[in-house]
Amino acid sequence: MGRRKVAVVGLGGIGGVAAACLSLSGDNDVTVCARRPIDALTFDHNDDSVRIALNTLTDPQQAEPVDWVVLCTKAQDTASAAPWLERLCTLHTAVAVLQNGIGHEERVAPHAKGAAVLPAIVYYNGERIAPDHMRLRHIRGHDLLVPAGPRSDEFAALFAGTPIDVGASDAFLTFQWRKLLINVIANPITALTRQRLGVFRRADIEELSLGVLREAVAVGRAEGAALDDNEAETIFATFLGYPPEAGTSMYFDCLAERPLEIEALNGAVVAAARRHGIPVPLNTALVALLSAISDTNAAAAATATAP
Template sequence: MTGQSVAVIGLGGIGGSLAAALQAAGRHAVLCCARRPLDRLILDHPEGREEVSPPVATTPEGLSPVDWVALCTKAQDSAAAAPWLRVLCGPATRVAVLQNGIGHAARLGGVVPPERVVPAIVYFNGERLGDGHLRLRRVTECDMAVPDDEAGRGFAALLAGSLVGAHPAPDFVTRAWRKLLINIVANPLTAITRQRQQVLRRDDIRALGLALLEEAVAVGRAEGAELPGDAARAVWALLMTYPAEAGTSMYQDALAGRPLEIEALTGTVVAAAERHGIPVPQNRAMLALLRAVSDAAG
C-alpha cells in the first residue's frame, strides 16, 4: 500500500469515525489503538454505511513509529496516552490532536515537541452507537479546521479523499475560540439536563446559554480572538442549525456515568478569565455544577 502510516488513539465517536473513514478510503495504512480488540468498524454517514476491519492494538508493546498519530481521546485522558505516543512517535512523526478546548500542544508537553503537534478543531458530530459502531453527522461547512501552516496542510492532505476532511484556517486562534464558545454551552447544558440538543430550543435555556456566551466572548477577546459584538448571538444561531436529535460528547459521558471533559471547556474559560481579571459568574457556577457531576461519576 502506498501512502502513509497513521495510528488513531481512542476509538470513541471522533476517533472511531476518523479511523473508519481513513480505512475506507484505502490510501493509508491505519492502525487503531484501543483498550479492547475490535473485529470491525461500522460507520453510518450521510452517504450510506462503511464496514472496515483495520488492525487494532490494545497495548503499545511491539509497535513502531508511524508518520502520523491522531490523538482522539478526551482532553483529560491525554496523559494516559503517553505510553502510546512514546512508542509511535519518531523524529518525523506529527501528532494531530482532535480534542476539545485550546492549548492542545501544552497537554502533550514533555512527550511530543510542540512543533510536531497539529491542533485540530473538530466540527463533525461523531457518535458511538455501540462497540465499533459509529454515526457521522456533518453540522458545518467543514469537518475540521487546522492551522494554515505546513503541518496543518499536511494533515489536510492526509485526509483528502476520505469521508472526513480538514480545512487550513489562517486565523486559527479565532477559530479555536469560536468552537470553544459552542462547546461551553452545548456540552454542559446537554450533560446537566441529560437531554440532546433539543433542550437548547427552550427559551429559559437560551437565556442561560447567551449569558454564558457573553462572558466567554469577553474572555476570548482578551486572549486575542477576533470576535464581533454579536458573537454570542451568532454562536447561538449556529447551534440552532444543528440537528435537535444530536447529542454531545459530554451528554454521552454523563449518561454513561463517566467523568466529564470540563476543564478543557468551561474550566479553560474560567482560568483565562482569572488571568485577565474578567468576571464570569455564570461560567463559574456552571463549572461548579459540572465538577460535582463529574466527581460523582469518578
C-alpha cells in the same frame, strides 16, 4: 509522497470515523490504538455501509514509531494515552489532536517527546453505534479545520480521496473560540438539566446562556480571537436552529455516569480568564458543579474496575 504510517489513538465516535476514512486511502498504513481488540468496523456514510479491516493494538509496548498520530480520546483522557504517545512519537512525528476545547498543544506536547502538535477543530459528527460500528455525518463546511502552516497540507493529504474534508485557516484561533462558545453552553447545560437541546428554548435558559457566552467572548477577545460585538447573540441564534431532540456528548456522558470534558471547555475559559484578570462567575459555577459530578463518576468507575 510515499506511504505514511498513521496511528489513531482512541476508537470512539471521532477516532472510529477517522480510522475508517484513513484506512480507505491506499497511501496510509493505519494502526489503531484502543483499549479493546477490534479487528474490523462497519463504517456508515450517507447511504453506504462498508466493513473495514483494522490493525488494532491494545498494548502500548507493541506500538512502533509512526509519521502521524491522530489523537482522538476525550481531552480528560489525554494523560492516560501517554504510554501510546511514548511509543509512537519521535522528533519526526506529528500529532494531530482531534479534541474539543483549546490549548491542545499545552495538553499534548508534554507527552509527545518533541513531536509537532497540530490542533484540529472537529466539525463532523461521529456516532459510535456499537464498539465496531461508526457513522459519519457532515455538519457544515469542512469536517476538520487545522491552522494553516507547513503541516496542514501534509495532514489534509492523509484524508485525500476519503469522505473527510480537511480545511486550513490563518484565523484558526477565532474558529477555535467560536466552536468553544457553542460547547460552553451546549454541553454543561444539557448535562446539568439532563435535557436535550430543546431546553435552550426556555427564556431563563436563554438568559443564562447569553451570560455564559458574554463572559467567554470577553475572554476569547483577550486571547486574540476576532469575535464580534454581538458574537454571543449570534452564537445563541444559530444554536436555536439545531434540532431540539439532539443531545451533546456531555449530556450522554452524564447519563452514563462517565467523567466529563468540563476542564477542556468552561474550565479552559476560566483558566484563560484568570490570566487576563476577567471575572467569569457563571463559567466558574458551571465548572464547579460539573467537576463535582465528573469526579464522583471517575471515582465510581475506578472502584468498578478495581481488582
